Amino acid sequence: MPDDLYARYQDARRAYQQHTDTCRACTPTGPGSDxxxxxxxxxxxxxxxxxxxxxxxxxxxx
Ligand SMILES: [Zn+2]
Numbered sequence: 001m002p003d004d005l006y007a008r009y010q011d012a013r014r015a016y017q018q019h020t021d022t023c024r025a026c027t028p029t030g031p032g033s034d035x036x037x038x039x040x041x042x043x044x045x046x047x048x049x050x051x052x053x054x055x056x057x058x059x060x061x062x
Contacts, residue, residue, distance in 0.1 A: 005048070005055065008048055009049060009051075009052045012044045012048045013049075015041050015044075015045070016041040019037065019038050019041050020038070023035060023037075023038055025038060026038035026042070
C-alpha cells in the first residue's frame, strides 16, 4: 500500500514552496499576514505535517 499521507505531505510542501518562490509576502517559515493563497497552502501543509509527525511518533512507541 502506498504511503498516501506522506505523498500528500510532500505535495503540500511543494505547493507552499512554489508559492514562496513567487510571493514576496510569504517566507518558508510562514505566510504573509495579508496573503490568502499563502495562508491556505501553509495551513494545509501544517495540518499534514502534524498528522505525519504524529503518526511517526506512534509508530516509534508501538
Ligand atoms: Zn503569499
